[in-house]
Amino acid sequence: MSNLFKRIFSGVIYITLFLSAILFSEESYVILIGLFGFICIWEFSKMIQLKSPASYIFFGLALFLMLKRPESYAITGILIITILSSCYLIFQLLRKKEITYANERFKLGLMIRYLIFSMCFLVLLPFYKSEYNPFIMICILLLIWVNDSFAFLVGKNFGKRKLFVSVSPKKTVEGFVGGLGFALLAAYIISLYNTDFTLINWLIIAVIISVIGTLGDLVESKFKRKANIKDSGNIMPGHGGILDRLDSLLFAAPFVYLYINFII
Template structure:
């Protein structure tokens, strides 16, 4: 019970800070997620046993040139394509290899096209038609938190069939389905509250959040298993490190960004 209370208080504080930053100003939003990305990167570098100042330089450069001041849209398009391929390779390694090769080799590829790109596209998502729309990224975070919460509650109380036991013994099929149904249900609420996207698109985002968010969580679990640690850090009591809290959104944000870009290209102004 005590662990649940600590976890709840820690989670509420985190949610309050994130939501507040979104609606105060774009600059505060960017600054907060730059700060979160620096902390998450430091946790990730320890996890993969990489000591590097270059990784932080890459992070700052990516934030400035690809997010805060987009110097070339084509560069962003190239970045999303490579990032999606790297993420899909991580999925392949999750399912069909005993160890993720990028954990031991090509670590900078993982750093730049998986971890850093997750934050970059997370900060690019709320930009629609050159305008910052905090309700959009706020709605996506609500779906992420809903998915995590329902998956945890359903899995803890009703979970029996393991989802991928060799990677994450506590994750269950029932928990995954609970998170999926919970996020879809909340997509109706987000749609009615924001009136930004079509209901069909919010449902699609809920599916992406649940499926790719769960994959991101499992990939992080496999990284931790290879590193031989339980949590990526200790910053958030009851949750572990920031990487433990953000692993889902880091992995799924490039897919959500790509979805929104494709829909906008196919049906301009129709999202």
Template sequence: MSENVIRSLSGIVYILLLIGATLYSDWTFQLLFLFFLLTGVYEFSKLYRIPLKTAVIATVFSLLVFYLIRTNSDLSGLLLIGLPFSAYLIADLFKNKLEIKEASYIKILFLSGYILIPFLILLQLPFLSNTYNPFIIIGIFILIWVNDTFAYICGRAFGKHKLYEKISPKKTIEGFIGGFIASVCAACILSIYFQYFTVTTGIISALILSLFGTIGDLVESKFKRQAQVKDSGNIMPGHGGILDRLDSVLFAAPFIFLMYQILL
């Protein structure tokens, strides 16, 4: 079986699993994303050389706090760590740091800011209106998938100017623009069928996901370059690891969460 066929089948299974679990119930959604979270923690721990025992303790503590306070507290406090850390990672993209030398407590901060908090935000997003709304998550992923697909197509067809060649040689400015335009068009279509998704929130979501999703892909590419690996894992044949599939939406999650807190 060719690599393209394996990649396509793996991608279809991933999409069907994500949409099916999200639509079926809030519990199947949470179980699937908790599995993604644990897998992402494992992959990042290997990438960033974090002792697995330390990563497990940080993860269990974060999940306990999250589920204890989510029904009684405003979880917008997650943004107090998530947004500044995202800003730090953007600045870090432009540093010529190709080795992992941070102290253990700094590595835990990276695990929290880059993996745990974005995943906790994703777990909370469908519950913003205090009832489970699966279409918030599905809408976000549709926009991400449309952006990635058309960025690839437009980049292959028209790409001449590199976006950030040092980190990701294949990404182009033309691909980024094509992905953004396609995601805006998709957002306008979704606004017809998804009640919570107005044209305004759709276009802003497309902008956030295109911009910060692309940055998130670059951030993970830098982590992989530092670790000298091609993929974050091998759980998805032809695609790599969970972080290879979710790097865009994880990095964009705090910004999407902030936007929905303001507009919904």
């Protein structure tokens, strides 16, 4: 019960902090995600044993330049690199291939493609049509939280078939389907109150978040299994590290950004 209380307490603080930063101002949102980014870099650096401090400097510069020039063609190039890198990580996951990073150069490259660029697109997500729209980000967070929560609840109560036992033994096919179904229901409800996108677009965003987010969770679990650790950190009692809380959202962010900025 004590562990459950810690989990609920730290979860409430995390959600309250996230929503407050989004609603207060665009500056507070950027600062919070920037802070989360530095913590995630620290956690992932320990996970892959990256000793170079260059990743912190690179993240600060990349985030500053992408916010300064959001219409730059360079962002499109970075988005393509990030999407392709994520697809390759998914390929390695599904084919059960080992993720290798033999030296500091490879580790830094992995850090940039997997974490830093994705974190930058997470910062850019609420900036739609050159304006800060906090409610888009809130709706995206609601979809990811609904998916994660109901995937856990359905999987725990009805799960029988393992989804990817070699990486995450607790995840089940039933949990994945349950999370996706409730995310679609949440997208329908969101479309009734948020007219930034049509019902079809919200449903597609829900599918992207559910499918890519689940794969992102599994990719991070693969990294943790390789490092022989349970959590990326212990900053959130009962939950683990910040990367553990952001892994699904972080991995899905570039795909959602691609859809709402280049496809809709």
